[in-house]
Amino acid sequence: MNKDDFSSGLEIFKNSANVFITRTFSKIYGLAGLRLGWGYASKEIIDSMYKIKPPFNVNRTALAVGVEAIKDSEWTQQAIKHNLVWTKKIFSVLKENNIETNIPTANFFLMNFDKAKVNAEEAFETLISKRLILRKMDQYKISNSLRLTIGDEVANEHFIKTIKDILK
Numbered sequence: 027m028n029k030d031d032f033s034s035g036l037e038i039f040k041n042s043a044n045v046f047i048t049r050t051f052s053k054i055y056g057l058a059g060l061r062l063g064w065g066y067a068s069k070e071i072i073d074s075m076y077k078i079k080p081p082f083n084v085n086r087t088a089l090a091v092g093v094e095a096i097k098d099s100e101w102t103q104q105a106i107k108h109n110l111v112w113t114k115k116i117f118s119v120l121k122e123n124n125i126e127t128n129i130p131t132a133n134f135f136l137m138n139f140d141k142a143k144v145n146a147e148e149a150f151e152t153l154i155s156k157r158l159i160l161r162k163m164d165q166y167k168i169s170n171s172l173r174l175t176i177g178d179e180v181a182n183e184h185f186i187k188t189i190k191d192i193l194k
Contacts, residue, residue: 036066043068053132054105055095060088109133112176119186123193135174136163143193146170156188 039045046067052058062084067075095101113130120127124141139146146162150172153160158181161173176182 039066043070046071051092051095053134054102054109055092056105057091057095060091062088062092109176112179112182116174116176116182116186119189123189125189125193130176133176135176136168136171137174138168138171140170146172149189149192152192153185153188156184158185158188 035045035047039047046065048063048065050058050063051060052063109130109132116135117127117129120135120137124143126138126141127135137146139149142149144152146169150160150162153172163169163171163173174185177185
C-alpha cells in the first residue's frame with residue numbers, strides 16, 4: 027500500500043512565496059513526545075514568525091535527538107518497512123470487519139465504525155480495558171471514529187486479536 031501518487035509539496039513551496047510546509051518527527055521518527063518539527067517557507071514568512079516566536083520553544087535535548095534521528099537512515103528504512111507490513115495486515119482485518127479506514131501513508135489509521143457491528147465508543151471501551159489506547163476523534167468533529175497508531179509487533183498482534191474478538 028505504498029502511495030506514489032503524491033508529492034512532498036516542495037515544488038509548491040519553491041514556486042510560491044506564501045506557502046509554509048511543516049514536517050514532524052512524530053511519525054516516521056517515532057518522536058511524538060518531543061513535539062519537534064521543522065518547516066520550509068520564504069524568508070519573509072520566517073522573519074515574521076521570528077517576531078512572534080517565544081524564546082526557548084525547543085530544548086537542546088529535543089534538537090540533539092532530532093539531528094541524530096535524521097542521520098539514522100537505516101532505522102528510518104526499517105520503520106518504513108515495518109509500517110508497510112503492518113498497514114497491509116491491519117487494513118485487511120479492518121476491511122473484513124466493515125471498519126472503513128484510510129489507506130495509510132503515515133503510521134496511523136482513521137477508523138470509522140458506521141458500518142461495523144459496534145460503534146466507536148464501544149470499541150474504545152473494550153480496547154482500553156485490554157490496554158490498547160486509541161484516540162477518540164469527537165474533538166475533531168469526526169463522529170463514530172477512532173485513530174489507531176501502528177505499534178510494534180506485539181501491540182499490533184494484540185490489537186488485531188482484540189478487534190476481531192470485539193467484532194465477532
